[in-house]
Amino acid sequence: MQLITAILQPSALDxxxxxxxxxxxxxxxxxxxxxxxxxxxxxEVYRSQKVHVEFLPKICIEVVVTDEAxxxxxxxxxxxxxxxxxxxxxxxxSPVSRIVRVRTGETGEDAV
Amino acid sequence: xDIASQLNTGWMLTATVAVTLMLPGLALYYGGLSRTKNIxxxxxxxxxxxxxxAALWVLFGYGLTLGNSVSGKGLIGxxxxxxxxxxxxxxxxxxxxxxxxxIAAFQLIFAGLTVGIVGGAIEGRMKFSxxxxxxxxxxxxxxxxxxxxxxxxxxxxxxxxxxWIANQLGALDFAGGTAVHMNAGAAALVLALxxxxxxxxxxxxxxxxxxxxxxxxxxxxVGWYGFNGGSAGGINESAGVAVTNTLIAGCLGxxxxxxxxxxxxxxxxxxxxxxGLLAGLVAITPAANSVSAVGAMIIGLIAGAISFWAQGxxxxxxxxxxxxxxxxxxxxxxxxxxxxxxxxDPATPAEAAGxxxxxxxxxxxxxxxxxxxxxxYCFIVTALIAWVLKKTMGLRxxxxxxxxxxxxxEHAERAYSLDGV
Numbered sequence: 237m238q239l240i241t242a243i244l245q246p247s248a249l250d251x252x253x254x255x256x257x258x259x260x261x262x263x264x265x266x267x268x269x270x271x272x273x274x275x276x277x278x279x280e281v282y283r284s285q286k287v288h289v290e291f292l293p294k295i296c297i298e299v300v301v302t303d304e305a306x307x308x309x310x311x312x313x314x315x316x317x318x319x320x321x322x323x324x325x326x327x328x329x330s331p332v333s334r335i336v337r338v339r340t341g342e343t344g345e346d347a348v
Numbered sequence: 349x350d351i352a353s354q355l356n357t358g359w360m361l362t363a364t365v366a367v368t369l370m371l372p373g374l375a376l377y378y379g380g381l382s383r384t385k386n387i388x389x390x391x392x393x394x395x396x397x398x399x400x401x402a403a404l405w406v407l408f409g410y411g412l413t414l415g416n417s418v419s420g421k422g423l424i425g426x427x428x429x430x431x432x433x434x435x436x437x438x439x440x441x442x443x444x445x446x447x448x449x450x451i452a453a454f455q456l457i458f459a460g461l462t463v464g465i466v467g468g469a470i471e472g473r474m475k476f477s478x479x480x481x482x483x484x485x486x487x488x489x490x491x492x493x494x495x496x497x498x499x500x501x502x503x504x505x506x507x508x509x510x511x512w513i514a515n516q517l518g519a520l521d522f523a524g525g526t527a528v529h530m531n532a533g534a535a536a537l538v539l540a541l542x543x544x545x546x547x548x549x550x551x552x553x554x555x556x557x558x559x560x561x562x563x564x565x566x567x568x569x570v571g572w573y574g575f576n577g578g579s580a581g582g583i584n585e586s587a588g589v590a591v592t593n594t595l596i597a598g599c600l601g602x603x604x605x606x607x608x609x610x611x612x613x614x615x616x617x618x619x620x621x622x623x624g625l626l627a628g629l630v631a632i633t634p635a636a637n638s639v640s641a642v643g644a645m646i647i648g649l650i651a652g653a654i655s656f657w658a659q660g661x662x663x664x665x666x667x668x669x670x671x672x673x674x675x676x677x678x679x680x681x682x683x684x685x686x687x688x689x690x691x692x693d694p695a696t697p698a699e700a701a702g703x704x705x706x707x708x709x710x711x712x713x714x715x716x717x718x719x720x721x722x723x724x725y726c727f728i729v730t731a732l733i734a735w736v737l738k739k740t741m742g743l744r745x746x747x748x749x750x751x752x753x754x755x756x757x758e759h760a761e762r763a764y765s766l767d768g769v
Contacts, residue, residue: 282554283619283672284609284656284660285663286661287554293681
């Protein structure tokens with residue numbers, strides 16, 4: 237089992253959510269995040285005072301999947317989030333050692 | 349009470365309620381401009397400064413401001429016999445007049461709001477206890493005397509002598525361009541200088557909640573009808589002219605800020621719109637009953653532009669007037685007071701003629717003397733108060749408190765709790 241984490245543009249949430257549903261992924265966790273990669277921040281102006289905003293709004297999507305689904309899910313997310321612009325984000329996978337479904341007590345791949 | 353008195357009293361009650369809207373208006377306007385960690389501290393600065401002024405007004409401030417001038421010099425009112433406002437009730441109200449106790453309440457709000465405007469300079473770094481003491485000392489030694497100079501008129505029968513600016517000098521300040529706005533703005537400048545800059549000035553980050561500021565600015569606009577309209581003292585042409593000019597100058601002030609902002613900075617901002625609106629309202633305050641509608645347009649437009657220009661000064665000159673009382677109140681207040689010298693229209697209720705209406709320099713020099721005197725007195729006495737407090741109580745919170753924010757460290761509260769964690 238692996239945890240797939242995708243840090244994406246906020247505008248990518250809807251296409252990625254639909255693409256994952258089409259690919260048969262039933263659950264995910266989404267939250268607002270702030271950060272930057274190679275892209276630098278932006279400048280906002282309040283009463284002529286420039287404010288350098290280093291961290292830009294992003295969304296973070298987390299999905300736990302079985303080992304054999306990892307490649308498919310990563311490519312589904314990447315295709316849905318791709319615009320070709322700088323700042324499209326990153327996706328990574330990390331191993332998950334245990335997993336338990338709270339309601340049934342199922343463990344391992346049954347709980348994914 | 350005759351019918352004219354009753355009607356006038358009805359309007360003054362309404363104006364008193366309207367002008368009270370400026371208290372939450374100012375608190376929200378300044379609060380939203382503060383950083384997220386200091387919004388409640390800023391609201392407390394406004395409300396508590398107001399309450400301190402209210403208490404002192406009842407005890408002796410009314411007497412110092414509107415009492416019979418000591419030795420007829422026009423420098424300060426005599427509070428004896430007026431302590432606690434007691435002698436204002438149970439009197440027969442003269443024909444057409446408004447009860448003295450209601451005028452006292454209306455003027456109390458002016459005192460409280462003026463203290464609040466000063467509070468714009470100190471965001472995020474002043475000890476709350478020192479602010480409360482400062483508010484009491486400042487309203488007593490700076491506001492009450494200056495308000496006496498500007499707002500206390502000789503009584504028609506000559507039994508009560510008023511302030512020197514309103515009577516001997518004869519400068520025109522309808523609702524407080526000098527006594528309220530430039531006075532508060534100059535005090536804010538002094539306090540900012542004594543406090544020093546915030547740690548990360550000028551990179552202090554963005555305002556915590558702009559929509560809250562915009563709501564506050566809107567409440568201030570509504571309250572301003574009471575402020576200027578009520579300064580007419582009753583139902584008359586002066587009140588109508590004042591309310592109309594107030595609205596017009598506010599709208600043109602908004603344009604006066606946004607046009608240069610769009611040209612120079614590339615964007616017309618919502619904060620710029622509110623800032624220009626307030627600058628226009630400030631500038632028309634002294635001139636509300638002495639200029640035509642076109643005069644109000646000119647005053648508003650130029651005031652917005654002056655305010656936009658003055659905004660650049662704090663970084664250039666290095667004073668951290670955090671929420672911009674200097675650029676929004678001091679400069680437009682001075683400008684509006686002086687503009688009367690050019691634009692006063694003899695057809696308006698004030699019946700004065702400025703330079704552009706063939707009145708020569710007669711009005712202008714009186715306005716200039718009023719501006720210079722109020723600025724000089726306010727600057728020197730405010731500096732004395734700030735210096736004494738700095739040496740005794742201390743003005744500034746420790747760095748650790750400034751970094752954590754004053755909401756949690758001074759008031760044990762947090763402004764936003766949008767989730768259940």
